[in-house]
Amino acid sequence: MATFEKGILGGFSGKVGNVVGARWRGKNVMRSLPQRGNYTATAKQEEQRLKFKTVIGFLSPIVDVLNSYYGSAQGDKSRANLATSYHLKNAVLSTPTGAVMEYAKVVISKGDLRGIDGGTVAAAAEQTLNFGWQDNSGQGKATATDAFMVVVYAPELNLFYTNIAVATRDATTATVTLPNFMASFEVEVWVSFSKPETNLAAISTYMGAITVL
Structure with missing residues (x-):
C-alpha cells in the first residue's frame, strides 16, 4: 500500500487500471488489485452484499437531502456515509426473497432541532x-x-x-x-x-x- 498527497487530479477513489484509490485514516492511499482466484463468498457475505446493494439503491436518489440534513460529517465520513452506515445496521432486513428496507426505521434527517408533535x-x-x-x-x-x-x-x-x-x-x-x-x-x-x-x-x-x- 502506498500513500500520496498530490497528483494530476489529487486524491481519487475507486479503481484505475490495476490499482484502487481510497482515503484511509485521513490519507490518500493506493493499493494493487487482489488477484482473482476460485474464491466463493460465504452465505453471510452474500447476504451482507445484498443488504449493502439494497441500502445504496434506496438512499442514492436522496443523497442531496442526506448530505444537507443527516447529522454532522465526522472526519472523512460525509453525512451520506453516516446515513448509509446507520441504515445498513438498523433499517434493512434479510428475507427469503431478498433484502428489504424497514421503512419505519428509515431516518431521512438527524439533528438537535425539535421534531414534529401531533403529526x-x-x-x-x-x-x-x-x-x-x-x-x-x-x-x-x-x-x-x-x-x-x-x-x-x-x-x-x-x-x-x-x-x-x-x-x-x-x-x-x-x-x-x-x-x-x-x-x-x-x-x-x-x-x-x-x-x-x-x-x-x-x-x-x-x-x-x-x-x-
Missing part, C-alpha cells in the same frame, strides 16, 4: 397529501420559521418525491401535490423540520404508508 397525514383528491401538526416553536431550538420537510417514496415505482421547504413550523398545516404517476400507489412518508440556510435539522418522523388518491 397527521391524510390523502386527498388529485394526488395531494394533507399534513397537520402542533406549533412547538420555542421548545429547544425550534422557531416559527423552521422549514417543514416532506419525503415520499413509492416502493412499486422505486421513486422519491422530496420537498424540503413545504411550509413553516408555525403554519401547522401543509398540502403537498405528488406527481400524477403516483396516483393509486401506496407510498411511504417521512417528515422533518430544518432551520433555513443551515444544516440543522430534526430527527425525521415516519408517518406510515398511505395510498395516493
Whole structure:
C-alpha cells in the first residue's frame, strides 16, 4: 500500500487500471488489485452484499437531502456515509426473497432541532397529501420559521418525491401535490423540520404508508 498527497487530479477513489484509490485514516492511499482466484463468498457475505446493494439503491436518489440534513460529517465520513452506515445496521432486513428496507426505521434527517408533535397525514383528491401538526416553536431550538420537510417514496415505482421547504413550523398545516404517476400507489412518508440556510435539522418522523388518491 502506498500513500500520496498530490497528483494530476489529487486524491481519487475507486479503481484505475490495476490499482484502487481510497482515503484511509485521513490519507490518500493506493493499493494493487487482489488477484482473482476460485474464491466463493460465504452465505453471510452474500447476504451482507445484498443488504449493502439494497441500502445504496434506496438512499442514492436522496443523497442531496442526506448530505444537507443527516447529522454532522465526522472526519472523512460525509453525512451520506453516516446515513448509509446507520441504515445498513438498523433499517434493512434479510428475507427469503431478498433484502428489504424497514421503512419505519428509515431516518431521512438527524439533528438537535425539535421534531414534529401531533403529526397527521391524510390523502386527498388529485394526488395531494394533507399534513397537520402542533406549533412547538420555542421548545429547544425550534422557531416559527423552521422549514417543514416532506419525503415520499413509492416502493412499486422505486421513486422519491422530496420537498424540503413545504411550509413553516408555525403554519401547522401543509398540502403537498405528488406527481400524477403516483396516483393509486401506496407510498411511504417521512417528515422533518430544518432551520433555513443551515444544516440543522430534526430527527425525521415516519408517518406510515398511505395510498395516493
